[in-house]
Amino acid sequence: MPVRHDPMSLPPEAARGSVRRITVVGEEILSRPCQEVTEFGTAELSALIDDMFLTMYVADGAGLAANQVDVDLRLFVYDCPDDDGVRHIGHIINPVLDLPDPGSRRLVEDSEGCLSVPGATMTVPRTDRAVVRGFDKDGDPLVIEGTGYFARCLQHETDHLIGHTYLDRLSKRDRKDALRQMEDRREDVFARRERKAGSLARQDGGTPGP
Known part of the structure; x- marks a missing residue:
């Protein structure tokens, strides 16, 4: 999910992280369900989360799933506004x-992109409310509720962890259109990410990760 962030207001996770390569649609890890996390409170898990935050910001993302950095685990990070402008980070x-009952849900058709489909945007229907239940890195239970754009982000990232991208929700015709957009724009997107990684590294006085 794409969004622009103010580099002066990034959370501490980003300062600790290193940039990782973002996987691209067509890579096998994006098309299979991810594995459950079974060990919590580890240094490796914390480092992965830090890396995912920084990678997400370099790519101007609102969310990023672990398989998008080539890690086969059920985990995503997010820094996403809702429709009221409230910023959600975690x-x-x-x-x-957990989606609303069919009788009470409202589908909203809006533009959607993906960091693993660089440069493409298409209209995708999503419910306007969503709840996600899971755990934090220490194994404590979490319940995240989202509305509007944030609800879209929660649905988009959860889809990744079951092996789906938003392309799987499109008609064959629209999917081909999205892939054409990606082919036309991906090199520009990659160049922009490299420039931003370099800019963030200069601000920190260091160098970006691989």
Whole structure:
């Protein structure tokens, strides 16, 4: 999910992280369900979350799933506004999506992109409310409720962890259109990410990760 962030207001996780390569649609890890996290409170898990935050910001993302950095675990991070402008920042592990009952849900068709489909945007219907239940990095239970754009983000990232991208919600015709957009724009997107990684590294006085 794409969004622009103010580099002066990034959370501390980003300062601790290193940039990782973002996987691209067509890579096998994006098309299979991710594995449950079974060990909590580890240095490796904390480092992964830090890396995912920084990688997300370099790519101007509102959310990022672990398989998007080539890690086969049920985990995503997010820094996403809702439709009221409230900023939501965090991570969730082993998430389970809870949508409203069909009779009470409202589908909203809006533009959606993906960091693993660089440069493409398409209209995707999503419910306007969503709840995700899971755990934080220490194994404590989490319940995250979202409306509007944040609800869209929660649904988008949870989809990743079951092996789906938003392309899987499109018609064949629209999917081909999105892939054409990606082919036309991906190199520009990659160049922009490299420039931003370099800019953040200069601000920190260091160098970006691989």
